[in-house]
Amino acid sequence: MANAAQLKISPELADKIRAHGAQTYPHECCGALLGRDTEVADRRVYREIHALHPLVNRRDDSPSNRFSLTSQDVLDAEKAARQQGLEVVGWYHSHPDHPARPSQFDRDHAWPWYSYIIVSVANRIPEEMTSWRLADDRTEFECEEIGLQRVAS
Amino acid sequence: MSVKVIIPTPLRVYAGKADSIDVSAKTVGEALGQLTSKFGDLRKHLFTEEGKLRSFVNVYVNDEDIRYLSKENTPTKDGDTISIVPSIAGGLP
Numbered sequence: 001m002a003n004a005a006q007l008k009i010s011p012e013l014a015d016k017i018r019a020h021g022a023q024t025y026p027h028e029c030c031g032a033l034l035g036r037d038t039e040v041a042d043r044r045v046y047r048e049i050h051a052l053h054p055l056v057n058r059r060d061d062s063p064s065n066r067f068s069l070t071s072q073d074v075l076d077a078e079k080a081a082r083q084q085g086l087e088v089v090g091w092y093h094s095h096p097d098h099p100a101r102p103s104q105f106d107r108d109h110a111w112p113w114y115s116y117i118i119v120s121v122a123n124r125i126p127e128e129m130t131s132w133r134l135a136d137d138r139t140e141f142e143c144e145e146i147g148l149q150r151v152a153s
Numbered sequence: 154m155s156v157k158v159i160i161p162t163p164l165r166v167y168a169g170k171a172d173s174i175d176v177s178a179k180t181v182g183e184a185l186g187q188l189t190s191k192f193g194d195l196r197k198h199l200f201t202e203e204g205k206l207r208s209f210v211n212v213y214v215n216d217e218d219i220r221y222l223s224k225e226n227t228p229t230k231d232g233d234t235i236s237i238v239p240s241i242a243g244g245l246p
Contacts, residue, residue, distance in 0.1 A: 028244060059244075066244035071211040074239050078162075087162060091241050098245050106243040109209050112198060113163035116243070138197055 018126030021094030027063035032077035090115030182225035
């Protein structure tokens with residue numbers, strides 16, 4: 001993927017993701033990232049997260065190591081985004097007692113273009129937060145730098 | 154039969170940034186086949202290596218999920234809209 005975007009998110013929203021992960025521990029939390037992509041003068045693209053849309057993990061059979069969202073959840077998130085003049089640019093979820101690194105399972109089920117934020121939560125304490133994008137050929141995730149800063153509305 | 158295929162946001166970059174593509178097809182399978190023939194990079198994100206629709210790819214014909222119709226053999230008629238809608242999943246190894 002050329003010019004992998006840097007992701008910008010405010011400290012407050014990053015903390016909300018962490019808090020969601022702590023709240024649902026030992027189960028995985030999940031939600032949508034609402035924002036927009038902005039191309040700047042040197043043709044780099046920045047992805048700005050302006051809001052979150054927390055969702056319910058539909059994998060109630062195995063919520064400690066799996067999360068899923070239905071197509072209706074996706075449509076609901078897209079509607080919420082449109083209402084705020086944004087779009088769904090990715091998803092976040094937590095890894096209880098596991099590093100914030102995407103798994104093979106994450107990769108097998110990922111969509112390109114979306115940012116996937118993962119927060120590690122150990123013993124209810126949020127730890128590392130990372131962001132990833134699926135490579136065009138689906139062979140790997142590419143790490144996306146997270147910039148903690150306030151984004152313009 | 155002329156049908157419109159709605160492209161989900163994460164795949165638009167592989168479809169010339171279009172949010173929908175018109176194809177002529179008698180079934181959903183034909184429509185998706187024409188879509189991926191025209192935009193080859195879409196194929197790996199919609200289908201497995203065995204040619205099956207990926208489990209997290211949901212396809213609707215006029216708001217009806219093809220899983221409850223005839224799957225990819227679901228017939229289409231003029232003016233129908235085929236929507237490709239993601240579901241999202243992940244988790245630990």
